[in-house]
Amino acid sequence: MEGLIDPETFFKSMGLDTAPKHVGKVRRPKFVKFEQGDRGDFLPDCFFEDPRTWDPEPGPLGQVHAWGLYPYHFDDDPALDEENKKLNWPNFDGVQAAMRKMNYQFKYRGKLPNPETQFMDVLLERKEKQLKNIDLKGLEKRDVLCRISLSGVRDKRGQPRIWRRFRVSAGITLSTFQDKAIAPIMGWVRNFHCYTFTDFRDGALFGPVDMQSVDFVHAAHVGYDYLPDNKYKLAHLFGQEGDQIGYLYDFGDRWMHTIEVLKIFPLEESTGALELIDGKGMCPGENMRGCHQYEEFLKKYDAGSPAEKAKRKREILDSPNYTFFGKAPALFDPDSFNEDEARERLAEALSSSGSVRAGPKKFTMPIMPGALAMVDDMENPLVKKNQTITKQSDGDGLGQWREITSSGRDSRKEAVCAQCGKPAAPDVKLKVCGGCRQVM
Template identity: 45%
Template structure:
């Protein structure tokens, strides 16, 4: 690879690193400004001109990581990669911008949003502010990767660095009707969505509950290769014969989230949408004490038996690494999980899904489930929680 001809103004290279394999944007100065691409949107800090598609030569980036990682991850100490130095400037610029936003009165409004995929309808996520391409995601993912591995993973997969999403609200990304942000789920398959503000209601007109208002079609099967591949799948389904359609239905029903369907493929309606069932699943997910952030799911092929031990040093309290081995592939799927429950400030009522913050009351039996009122606790106990509660803290 040839050294990059540019001269960066605010990043420092270690001796011997000439910037080989780096995107041109990294060589710009502090005055660098991202340019809108498709539909006037800016993606991935403005480094990628097309949504979620990197123009960077992945092989060159991987070679760059292998060639220079000893310079930045030496025995004496670590130094930030030049790419990370660049992102630190953009993140600081974004933090300053967000600190100046006035969100007073936000608690007196309810925002109705519309979520849709740009095409027809590893486990993690991030949000994109289309105004400048800044990314918001779980800070834990960045911390769980060793610095050199971190750059290789993010550079080749989905982005470069995140603003910690638990320190901001969606209102920091959009706050008026028509505003749109991006949402990416699953870094492996890549399910792309756009979230648009459809309506903003005065508080007195809304119950304050997180609720599904509309939708269409059955949920795609897990591990079905993301939005674009699933769009191709559906187009082929529309053109298929009855027998071929049943074969495709069977493919969906073989995925993890449809294992409990329990009916013949012919009875599976790919166009159906049950709003009541969707809201039941949403309420259960919001109320679950296990609705915590986890690390990105990734596939690994260890070079040595003890190669996986290194990652355990980056785990936080309550975290563990879950691995599912695939002997045929000589590797495994890995995901970082945690047993710690949601903070009260991030929790919702188990019965209705309404966020309540410090006003939520805990179930005295298990101390895991929260409620916004005694009435909702009684109703939820009778219908759901009675069979689930551990009763660990009840006096005998």
């Protein structure tokens, strides 16, 4: 077809034997509509189904990831396919997605949304209706003990090498949970990359509204779309002790985490306070390419010479989330966990305003005189009341870290006590917190 990239030529250029078997064949979708000239080439199989009756199959662990849109098997890599029976990760075909975008992204510029959007809009609406009628049975008023672990990064015994245990109110809004709890206790940079929470019971995704981080371009790799996480609470994602929740950080690197609900406290024992209990292992460096790669990185670290270990320590410490370290690299131990530093990060996050998702942290390298002023002109319209563009030069002074930050109060639905982390509620006035009695 004129204007389309030849599939066979492209796939051979990528070192692959042939294009997927369905490419070039006309298939009729059960629900979505195609623009004229779109044969459905390179469109994942799920989008040919009917989203009104979509009932995804769980993976090897009985969990549904990313709306159930992707397969869980890796046909081209038997070793990885066997390994994934323990991890249950979805297999996204990036080459297929690239071909789909290159061939058809400009065909849907009129009134008809692209097939992926048509399909996802129905899934989102179905989940919204379900959540609107759900009875949380008071779960949102109770505290839970959770453990978050980095999936696929294991020690020699096969146990998670990096994890944190903490107590939190199940009534905390998911947006605040990520921004003021998970990011600081794990050690990730706040408001740097996009993320999603997964309800493993049906694969529904929840993520940040208006997120403008650079990795958002990979949204199709991790589920295409999600419900706004500032409308839902942690209690919406589980129902009983032992339930697990998915948390994915960074759409590019795809750091997969599992959050397990270890205990649900009785109402009379629930204070709402957010408390870090303990943990193990230092957080990976930002932009270190994800769980599989980091596990291999640590294996090489374990087997390396002192010089090799020193080199790998410096690689981690050069990451944006280790600017605070301030010690000799020799003192860094990837298997240690400094609870005091994590609690300091948690306290700092709780006492600050929520992150501005429309202005995430980005690194800007000017390529000509006046370039930073041009960036100011582009970002200034995004700045709202009580917000400002925070700028910080990097070590060599060549580039600049930029982020829109807020000094205003968080919205009531996302607010937590600045001292203890107890979330706002109809019966909780945060001028004086009902948990720690500290004045806001």
